[in-house]
Amino acid sequence: MGLFTELKTSISRVTDRLFTDEEPKRIGIYGPPNAGKTTLANRIARDWTGDAIGAESHIPHETRRARRKEDVQIEREGKSVTIDIVDTPGVTTKVDYEEFTDEMEEDDAIRRSREATEGVAEAMHWLREDVDGVIYVLDSAEDPITQVNTMLIGIIESRDLPVLIFANKIDLEDSSVKRIEDAFPQHKTVPLSAKEGENMDEVYEKIAEYFG
Known part of the structure; x- marks a missing residue:
């Protein structure tokens, strides 16, 4: 894409926002x-804004603050939606500092577990009060039927929030x-690899459709 085309596209997006009264919808990215979650958030942000949201890591609870x-602004198949992406900490029923001792010293592991626990509380606050819709991310190589997933999906449904799994x-x-489709048949499930960028066209199509 040439510089002129990029500039024209940017001006068009700003103009569209100036002449609309709609506020961006806050879409929370949730899951264990x-x-x-952050890999997906970063891919979406890079694809549509050029900037990442935060650091990715194989260590649990790398994201400890929303x-x-x-x-x-996401556009697909003639539909568009402007969203604020909220990348939330992974939700779990218990954070044990021993999860981190292979990667860091014990004092750092204890601090990390405390921060992660606070992050879970913050994620729950966002879910109960401040999001307009939810992208629920599950590892398709893991069993989706867990206490956390069942609880969070139940909270999302109780708030009548639009949700994509x-x-x-x-x-x-x-x-x-x-396995995921069978676990939550009441919701649309979209397959993807955020890391490899597989099936992102359908991801963006469904985001524009569900949250637009």
């Missing part, structure tokens, strides 16, 4: 630790999208 990327990591050998 290490499901690939991070927000504003004014992400993303079956992430389809590039893994043990991936099973059907």
Whole structure:
């Protein structure tokens, strides 16, 4: 894309925003630790704004505070939506400092676990009070029927929030999208690999359709 075309596109997006009264919708990215939430948030942000949201890591609870990327305009199949992406910490029922001792000293592990616990509380606050819709990310190589997933999906349904379930990591050998579809048949499940960028066209199409 040439410089002139990029400039024209940017001006067009700003103009569109100036002449609309709609506020961006806050879309929370939720799910258990290490499901690939930040990887997905970064891919969406880079694809549509050129900037990432936060650091990615194989260590659980790398995201310990909710991070927000504003004014992400997604366009697909004649539909468009402007959203604020809220990348939330992974939700779990218990954070044990021993999860981190292979990667860091004990004092650092204890501090990390405390921060992660606070992050879970913050994620729950956002879900109960401050999001307009949810992208729920699951590792498709893991069993989706857990206490945390059942609880969070129940809270989302009780708030009557629009929700898309993303079956992430389809590039893994043990991936099973059907297992997730069978676990939550009442919601649309979209397969993808956020890391490899597989099936992102459908991801963006469904985001524009569900949250637009």
